[in-house]
Amino acid sequence: MHFVFMGISGSGKTTVARGVAERLGLPFADADDFHPAANIAKMSNGIPLTDADRLPWLRTLAAWLGERERHGESSVLACSALRRSYRDILRGGAPGVFFVHLHGSADLIAERLRSRRGHFMPAGLLDSQLSALEPLEPDEAGTMLDVADSPEVLVEKAAQLASSALAADG
Template sequence: MHFVFMGVSGSGKSTVARGAAQRLGLPFADADDFHPETNIAKMSSGVPLTDADRLPWLGSLAAWLGERERNGESSVMACSALRRSYRDILRGGAPGVFFVHLHGSRDLILERLRGRSGHFMPSELLDSQLAVLEMLGPDEAGTVLDVASSPEKLVEEAVRIITEAQERR
């Protein structure tokens, strides 16, 4: 199975996904590492990405998931996956994708974004991400976690969710 931790920038998806992957010994990918320099430059300057900007990036993420699938490995990925159409592309790489949506209030996430350093995504882009965010549909495999919890509690919950999902397979 493949577990994609999704949400807007600042929701903690990389922290929680990386922590869960380490605890479970699963391969981990951070979607930020797959962005071409042009996307990073655009976001760094406060310009939201378009779907055309995102498509090659999403294709490379789907390919990474597909490689894990072909190797018979489960995996963990942190990726915004804001729209259903983006999640569909990821599912195209590996059909057994389960989404863990890290979601919370705009104010809490904005506070976290403003307090973080060393990341290319400015807090000014939060509203554009929230505007395009599509919550998981009832037919999409996944769950929602409230980011008001501490990162440690979120990692614990994520480990439980992944373990239970793998046991059901």
């Protein structure tokens, strides 16, 4: 199984996904590390990415999932995966992708973005992220966790969920 922690910027995807990967001993990747320099420059300048900007990046992430699958490994990926079409691309890389949507109030996320240092995504792009977000649909394997909980609580909840899913998957 492959666990993709999704949500808008500032929702805690990287923190929670990394914590779950460490706790379960699974390979971890942060989708931000796969962005080409042009994408980072756009976002750093407050310019939202287009679907054309995202497509090669999403294909690279799907390939990363596929490589883990070929090696017989489960994995953890932190990726915004805001739209259904983006999630479809990720699912195309490997079967058994389960999405953990970290969601919360716009006010809470905005506060986190304003206090975050050293990240290329400015708080000014929050509205574009919120407008692009398409919640998981009933036919998509996944769950939602509220980011009002502390990162430690979220890691605990998500690790238990992932452990149960892995055990059920055999």
